[in-house]
Amino acid sequence: MATAYLNCRIKDSDDTAFLVEGHLISRTGSDEEIRSLLREGDETVELSGMYVVPGFADTHMHLLGLGEYLSTLMLNHCTGSEEVLELTRKALPSLKEGQWLRGRGYHDNLQIDKASLDAISTDVPIVLTRACGHVACVNSKALELAGITEDTEAEEGDIDYANGIIKENALRLLKKAWKEPDEETLKEYIRKGAEYCNAHGITAVGSDDFVSFTSSYKPALKAFEHLAMENGMNLRVSEQCEFHDPEEFSRFLDEGYTAGVGSDAFVIGPLKLILDGSLGARTAAMTMPYSDDPDSCGILIYDDEEVETFFRLAQSYNMPVISHAIGDAALDQILDVYEQNMYEGNPLHNGLVHCQIMRKDQLKKILKLSLSCYIQTLFIDYDAGILEERVGERAKYSYPFATLYRNVPTANGSDAPVELPDPLKGIELAVTRKSLTSGRTMNASEAMTVKEALDSFTDRAYELLGMENCGKIRKGYFADFAVLSADPEETEPEKIHEIPVMMTVMDGRTVYER
Numbered sequence: 001m002a003t004a005y006l007n008c009r010i011k012d013s014d015d016t017a018f019l020v021e022g023h024l025i026s027r028t029g030s031d032e033e034i035r036s037l038l039r040e041g042d043e044t045v046e047l048s049g050m051y052v053v054p055g056f057a058d059t060h061m062h063l064l065g066l067g068e069y070l071s072t073l074m075l076n077h078c079t080g081s082e083e084v085l086e087l088t089r090k091a092l093p094s095l096k097e098g099q100w101l102r103g104r105g106y107h108d109n110l111q112i113d114k115a116s117l118d119a120i121s122t123d124v125p126i127v128l129t130r131a132c133g134h135v136a137c138v139n140s141k142a143l144e145l146a147g148i149t150e151d152t153e154a155e156e157g158d159i160d161y162a163n164g165i166i167k168e169n170a171l172r173l174l175k176k177a178w179k180e181p182d183e184e185t186l187k188e189y190i191r192k193g194a195e196y197c198n199a200h201g202i203t204a205v206g207s208d209d210f211v212s213f214t215s216s217y218k219p220a221l222k223a224f225e226h227l228a229m230e231n232g233m234n235l236r237v238s239e240q241c242e243f244h245d246p247e248e249f250s251r252f253l254d255e256g257y258t259a260g261v262g263s264d265a266f267v268i269g270p271l272k273l274i275l276d277g278s279l280g281a282r283t284a285a286m287t288m289p290y291s292d293d294p295d296s297c298g299i300l301i302y303d304d305e306e307v308e309t310f311f312r313l314a315q316s317y318n319m320p321v322i323s324h325a326i327g328d329a330a331l332d333q334i335l336d337v338y339e340q341n342m343y344e345g346n347p348l349h350n351g352l353v354h355c356q357i358m359r360k361d362q363l364k365k366i367l368k369l370s371l372s373c374y375i376q377t378l379f380i381d382y383d384a385g386i387l388e389e390r391v392g393e394r395a396k397y398s399y400p401f402a403t404l405y406r407n408v409p410t411a412n413g414s415d416a417p418v419e420l421p422d423p424l425k426g427i428e429l430a431v432t433r434k435s436l437t438s439g440r441t442m443n444a445s446e447a448m449t450v451k452e453a454l455d456s457f458t459d460r461a462y463e464l465l466g467m468e469n470c471g472k473i474r475k476g477y478f479a480d481f482a483v484l485s486a487d488p489e490e491t492e493p494e495k496i497h498e499i500p501v502m503m504t505v506m507d508g509r510t511v512y513e514r
């Protein structure tokens, strides 16, 4: 049985209709041409002039983290400490015996500390994680169960015991104390995350999940593999593989895994390294102190030797490396490693995730090395409000998204659950560079065109993810697409985020309908 989608406008095409058979788009053409191919029992879907785009691809996120976030206490809408504490208090009665109260998503430097969480409960462990995921505030019970005392030393992280503030790798002490989610729970997170993505027109993601909340890469890997085998994936996933240390990575390679191993639904992607923290939490590693905190230069997670060990191991197995680098010191660290060890022309597509605070010389080097850049224009929404206070003059060459897009392989994403996935909002922010929340604009000379921004979530995103036969409405391509009620190129830029996604189809199946 085939399905004909009729009377639509198609991105980058003059056709008005297309035919889907099984997983694939089997023909495109005019309405009459496609109608003439229909046989008895075939279906037609009338799209009334709506705009069809290839399913959006979000090139960097944490799908398990997104699913978990959607299942726990969401604090992203909170505007003040009182609201965060009130929601936390209200969540307490719904917990099961022995369960931790975990929330995530607060943004601002709220007045939440150990004492304010202890006032809610000293019996139930409470962990509230900042939106960026690099800092958490905890109560006394959580510290006790995690075995953290005044004398605990934090390697590559920071513990403020008195105030219950835990940063970066010290967060692993907390994760160790949580009961690891079983496979059913992990699968449920994947399904929930995928459902949210589908509702926003997304049919593929680059996702970093291995160390999210398990002590080894295996539980997450198995949950994805099993779900893919059971045909339970409504999203194509390229796994951005993160490990606790080079030894764990080595064990993974010994099992026969490397980039490209997998199926159309779940495939092993690049090695992911997290080199520093976030701008919002002032843990991004800077060469000079923060403009609004002269005592802090942020945190580098690894020493140079470890980064090089990871890198060489990956390259010897033809596995690309993509590195989370937000501050200029983290960028210096990885650019040195790339410059000294990479093959010329970057044939393995090593890259950078985020590409935020940088100096002019670093931008030049990124272009010279032809690094793949995984950007998040959605970050402009929050960061436009804090960038200049945090880094002063250094804002000038930061978030240079148009320059990157026009010179090196660059595509877009959300880093969910840091921001909730929303390609249309991401497209708007790429174009306007103006925060919807604070109204502030960030370096408007780096604005992308609507066409570029759309491509950064479609064609270019699939190239970056290495997913073939995806990203176009064309014969022989996977039937992965989204139907929008309007063409973003014909919409006022400030209204692009309001365009409704009417339908999402993945692998020939309707996975979302408004």
Ligand SMILES: [Zn+2]
Pocket: 060, 061, 062, 208, 415
């Ligand atoms: Zn991330």
